[in-house]
Amino acid sequence: MLGCVPDLDPEEFRRLGHQLVDWVADYRAGVADLPVRSEVAPGWVRSQLPAELPEEPRPLGDLLAEVDRVVVPGTTHWQHPSFFGYFPANASLTSLLGDMLSTGLGVQGMLWSTSPACTEMEQVLLDGLAGALGLGPEFTFAGGGGGSIQDSASSGALAALLAALHRSSDGAWRQTGADGRERVYVTAETHSSLAKAVRVAGLGARALRIVDPSPGSLAMSPAALEAALAADVAAGLRPILVCPTVGTTGTGAIDPVRAAADVAREHGAWVHVDAAWAGVAALCPEFRDLLDGVELVDSFCTNAHKWLLTAFDASLLWVRDATALPAALSITPEYLRNAATDSGEVVDYRDWQVSLGRRFRALKLWTVVHSYGLSGLRAHVREHVALAAAFADRVREDPGFTLAVEPSLALVCLRVVTGGGDAADDAASRTVLERINASGAALLTHTVVDGRYVIRVAIGSIATAKEHVDALWARLVETAAQVRAEIAAADALRREEPS
Numbered sequence: 039m040l041g042c043v044p045d046l047d048p049e050e051f052r053r054l055g056h057q058l059v060d061w062v063a064d065y066r067a068g069v070a071d072l073p074v075r076s077e078v079a080p081g082w083v084r085s086q087l088p089a090e091l092p093e094e095p096r097p098l099g100d101l102l103a104e105v106d107r108v109v110v111p112g113t114t115h116w117q118h119p120s121f122f123g124y125f126p127a128n129a130s131l132t133s134l135l136g137d138m139l140s141t142g143l144g145v146q147g148m149l150w151s152t153s154p155a156c157t158e159m160e161q162v163l164l165d166g167l168a169g170a171l172g173l174g175p176e177f178t179f180a181g182g183g184g185g186s187i188q189d190s191a192s193s194g195a196l197a198a199l200l201a202a203l204h205r206s207s208d209g210a211w212r213q214t215g216a217d218g219r220e221r222v223y224v225t226a227e228t229h230s231s232l233a234k235a236v237r238v239a240g241l242g243a244r245a246l247r248i249v250d251p252s253p254g255s256l257a258m259s260p261a262a263l264e265a266a267l268a269a270d271v272a273a274g275l276r277p278i279l280v281c282p283t284v285g286t287t288g289t290g291a292i293d294p295v296r297a298a299a300d301v302a303r304e305h306g307a308w309v310h311v312d313a314a315w316a317g318v319a320a321l322c323p324e325f326r327d328l329l330d331g332v333e334l335v336d337s338f339c340t341n342a343h344k345w346l347l348t349a350f351d352a353s354l355l356w357v358r359d360a361t362a363l364p365a366a367l368s369i370t371p372e373y374l375r376n377a378a379t380d381s382g383e384v385v386d387y388r389d390w391q392v393s394l395g396r397r398f399r400a401l402k403l404w405t406v407v408h409s410y411g412l413s414g415l416r417a418h419v420r421e422h423v424a425l426a427a428a429f430a431d432r433v434r435e436d437p438g439f440t441l442a443v444e445p446s447l448a449l450v451c452l453r454v455v456t457g458g459g460d461a462a463d464d465a466a467s468r469t470v471l472e473r474i475n476a477s478g479a480a481l482l483t484h485t486v487v488d489g490r491y492v493i494r495v496a497i498g499s500i501a502t503a504k505e506h507v508d509a510l511w512a513r514l515v516e517t518a519a520q521v522r523a524e525i526a527a528a529d530a531l532r533r534e535e536p537s
């Protein structure tokens with residue numbers, strides 16, 4: 039069946055598809071031998087791609103040659119077993135197969151009626167995962183709430199904020215917009231996506247209140263939250279949303295959800311839990327207490343596209359009131375009207391997000407959940423937490439290093455110790471990180487806590503095994519020893535030649 043301008047004929051697609059699957063299989067089989075971080079200079083990739091678009095069709099084989107020559111060297115390999123940066127972005131081959139099904143079907147899932155399977159598979163999966171994570175029946179469709187797959191935790195936070203604005207104004211916000219009295223409560227460690235959501239929602243930076251941590255910790259202080267809310271209410275301001283984070287991006291700090299929710303609810307503020315990275319650990323009963331108090335909150339987000347083996351994008355957002363997002367976001371032009379929507383019996387996920395169109399993301403998540411089984415997903419999480427615990431023990435036992443904070447699940451934050459004081463330790467930590475990254479043997483990222491430089495080791499890439507963590511530790515020890523020796527040599531030189 040050929041259209042006016044023919045697409046691949048199905049037999050040709052089969053042949054080329056096999057070739058492409060072979061390419062991906064070879065890439066994954068060999069990714070461990072590539073330098074983790076792309077070393078190309080800015081502009082190199084652009085300089086290598088022909089600026090002129092082709093007037094005539096080119097064979098796909100030519101394009102693959104360009105992928106090998108330009109794209110692979112220009113890529114930082116997130117699926118590399120020695121990728122320890124940011125948080126992992128596991129793109130299991132299993133999820134890739136599900137993603138292929140999704141694109142193969144080529145569905146637009148904006149309305150139930152534009153493809154019932156796209157909507158209902160998502161509902162079934164999110165209801166099931168709510169149970170598996172221990173979120174409680176109030177977050178399922180049967181319980182009056184429900185979940186959705188967003189493109190990102192950032193979008194989920196924005197959607198939650200819009201629902202909160204709607205609720206707190208009894209809907210008036212839809213007519214009038216913000217009035218400048220809205221306030222949103224986070225900590226200094228909260229992900230920047232909350233600040234961005236506040237900006238996008240038009241609340242202005244003044245709406246963002248940074249709540250102090252409890253003494254000696256990086257987690258939100260319920261007392262400070264209480265004080266901030268009380269002071270704002272007394273000043274005629276309106277607390278809209280409180281965002282406790284379970285597993286902050288910098289250090290994995292865990293805000294007290296129950297206490298924050300107790301305080302927020304007194305003032306009618308929406309509680310959105312950002313557990314983008316750590317939330318999936320609650321699949322394991324031993325980590326369930328991470329989510330203590332979650333039954334009190336209004337929305338909860340965790341990313342399947344970080345630690346849960348599902349290729350970007352698949353951020354899971356649950357709300358306890360299934361009407362909250364549609365109330366804030368639904369706008370129905372005539373061309374989207376249909377009998378199923380009018381019947382009120384279906385979910386139209388376009389009303390749960392900012393954009394109209396949506397991919398059939400449930401297929402890749404479904405493929406992952408069913409192929410691994412919950413036991414496989416738990417084993418994956420447990421493996422990385424155990425590797426991180428063993429790695430943290432080595433840091434503790436070596437006087438040349440120190441833990442910046444106690445490890446959080448599979449995230450270990452450390453510093454190099456030089457004996458030369460804080461500034462020297464910070465400089466040495468930075469040098470060690472930069473040298474390891476430049477070597478291509480592993481990729482690490484950093485944060486700054488209380489003004490101090492911190493090396494983050496986020497374990498959890500799909501291919502990471504004990505040998506890779508051992509190799510990272512050996513390289514850290516070796517590189518730190520070099521840096522300390524250089525410092526000692528420079529000190530000796532300075533003593534010899536007093537200026």
Ligand SMILES: *Cc1c(COP(=O)(O)O)cnc(C)c1O
Pocket residue numbers: 125189190191192193229231283285286287312313314315341353
């Ligand atoms: C990664 C992360 C986010 C942002 O996730 P996206 O899905 O990329 O928007 C938000 N919050 C926390 C705690 C994160 O770790």
